Amino acid sequence: MRATTPAEDLVRGIWKENPVLVQLLGLCPALAVTNTVANSIAMGLATFFVLVGSSLLVSTFKKVIPHEVRISAYILIIATFVTIADLVLAAVVPLIHKELGAFIALIVVNCMILGRQEAFASKRPIGRALLDAVGTGVGFMIAMLMMGTFREVLGNGSILGVSLFGDNFEPWVIFILPPGGFLTLGFILLTFGWWQERKAGTPRIRQWPHGVATPSREEAA
Amino acid sequence: MKELPQVEAGGTQPSDGPPPPPERPATSSARLVATLAAAGALAGLVIVLVFGWANPKIQAHRAEVLRQAIQEVLDGPASVRTYYLVDGALSESPAPGADTITAEKVHLGFDTDGDPVGYAITGQEPGFQDIILVIFGYDAEADRVLAMKVLESKETPGLGDKIFKDTSFVAGFRSAAAPLEGVKSGAGSGSEHEVDMITGATISSRTVIGIINHRIEALDPVLDESGS
Numbered sequence: 001m002r003a004t005t006p007a008e009d010l011v012r013g014i015w016k017e018n019p020v021l022v023q024l025l026g027l028c029p030a031l032a033v034t035n036t037v038a039n040s041i042a043m044g045l046a047t048f049f050v051l052v053g054s055s056l057l058v059s060t061f062k063k064v065i066p067h068e069v070r071i072s073a074y075i076l077i078i079a080t081f082v083t084i085a086d087l088v089l090a091a092v093v094p095l096i097h098k099e100l101g102a103f104i105a106l107i108v109v110n111c112m113i114l115g116r117q118e119a120f121a122s123k124r125p126i127g128r129a130l131l132d133a134v135g136t137g138v139g140f141m142i143a144m145l146m147m148g149t150f151r152e153v154l155g156n157g158s159i160l161g162v163s164l165f166g167d168n169f170e171p172w173v174i175f176i177l178p179p180g181g182f183l184t185l186g187f188i189l190l191t192f193g194w195w196q197e198r199k200a201g202t203p204r205i206r207q208w209p210h211g212v213a214t215p216s217r218e219e220a221a
Numbered sequence: 222m223k224e225l226p227q228v229e230a231g232g233t234q235p236s237d238g239p240p241p242p243p244e245r246p247a248t249s250s251a252r253l254v255a256t257l258a259a260a261g262a263l264a265g266l267v268i269v270l271v272f273g274w275a276n277p278k279i280q281a282h283r284a285e286v287l288r289q290a291i292q293e294v295l296d297g298p299a300s301v302r303t304y305y306l307v308d309g310a311l312s313e314s315p316a317p318g319a320d321t322i323t324a325e326k327v328h329l330g331f332d333t334d335g336d337p338v339g340y341a342i343t344g345q346e347p348g349f350q351d352i353i354l355v356i357f358g359y360d361a362e363a364d365r366v367l368a369m370k371v372l373e374s375k376e377t378p379g380l381g382d383k384i385f386k387d388t389s390f391v392a393g394f395r396s397a398a399a400p401l402e403g404v405k406s407g408a409g410s411g412s413e414h415e416v417d418m419i420t421g422a423t424i425s426s427r428t429v430i431g432i433i434n435h436r437i438e439a440l441d442p443v444l445d446e447s448g449s
């Protein structure tokens with residue numbers, strides 16, 4: 001593996017290897033709680049806190065944690081941070097905590113977080129692990145905000161509860177319902193993939209691989 | 222299952238292929254258990270500390286939500302007294318050993334002259350998506366509902382959530398006579414028992430009406446006795 005610079009560690013997760021848009025990790029919260037911008041921000045912040053906190057601890061104790069029980073130890077660390085986030089949200093912003101419901105507790109099983117511990121924090125120095133966690137956390141928040149904004153604007157005609165279009169707008173309720181999460185993610189991934197392909201300059205219509213001739217209509221018949 | 226490649230005892234490497242990962246000395250079971258136990262104990266300690274800080278705030282918020290809801294459904298009483306249901310009668314203190322938070326209770330509101338205005342009663346039943354929690358004001362002497370407020374609901378946005386967003390549905394409970402009877406919007410005969418249901422949210426509206434009727438049915442004998 002090529003050695004990376006600190007700047008690369010920080011920037012990588014934000015866009016090029018965005019956890020949701022590129023790696024398709026952490027889709028459960030991205031689909032479930034992005035129905036409003038406020039929920040997306042709260043979920044993004046909670047996940048950011050858990051990710052950065054656990055990366056810091058995992059990297060600090062990487063030499064103390066025996067290899068055989070490392071996953072159990074990571075989950076224990078992550079679960080502790082999630083419980084703290086859960087309690088703090090319930091105490092400070094009870095209304096948002098109520099909206100997010102069980103999904104706060106489910107941050108524990110967000111594979112994006114465990115993935116960063118196993119793939120990065122457990123092998124790198126503390127500073128690098130922090131940079132990587134901050135980058136990935138910010139990337140997750142960006143993806144959550146994109147989905148939350150799209151869904152709240154179309155599904156409720158508002159941003160952060162402030163009405164945008166007045167009374168004449170008929171909201172597309174489907175966008176704040178669960179199917180809207182899938183549709184929104186699909187649209188965003190499609191745009192993202194199209195944009196990346198255009199940037200890379202790859203042909204839009206792919207050839208059949210390895211010189212296999214494309215069957216012509218006559219042959220197929 | 223695929224067989225794992227054998228590592229040679231002498232540590233000699235075949236010249237081709239990547240070098241195998243360095244061998245890890247096996248960790249003793251005692252150390253594994255000790256590591257996880259220590260981590261668990263630390264995690265527990267941290268959580269207890271945070272809980273100690275957060276719990277009073279969480280409870281205070283819950284109490285505040287309930288207090289506001291009582292004010293709303295009893296139209297701003299001058300004072301409120303809470304009674305617990307003990308052996309089918311109202312009592313000022315809960316049954317011995319019962320928890321004040323989970324014990325069944327009603328809240329009696331009084332006006333400025335000290336006359337009772339009505340009871341605030343909570344009730345919950347499964348709606349279309351999840352449990353709907355409702356609080357309503359009830360005048361036990363006149364057998365009338367004073368007002369209704371939905372405290373918790375996860376009903377479908379845009380349809381079922383009209384049980385608390387649709388102001389005309391909520392207003393329909395004001396001064397309705399018990400037992401309530403849900404009717405299609407605009408199809409009622411004008412009886413004072415009738416509450417207009419929401420088109421497209423029949424199950425959710427029926428649940429709200431059901432909760433109120435069931436709670437009144439269960440509590441009316443107790444309240445009538447205590448109210449007089």
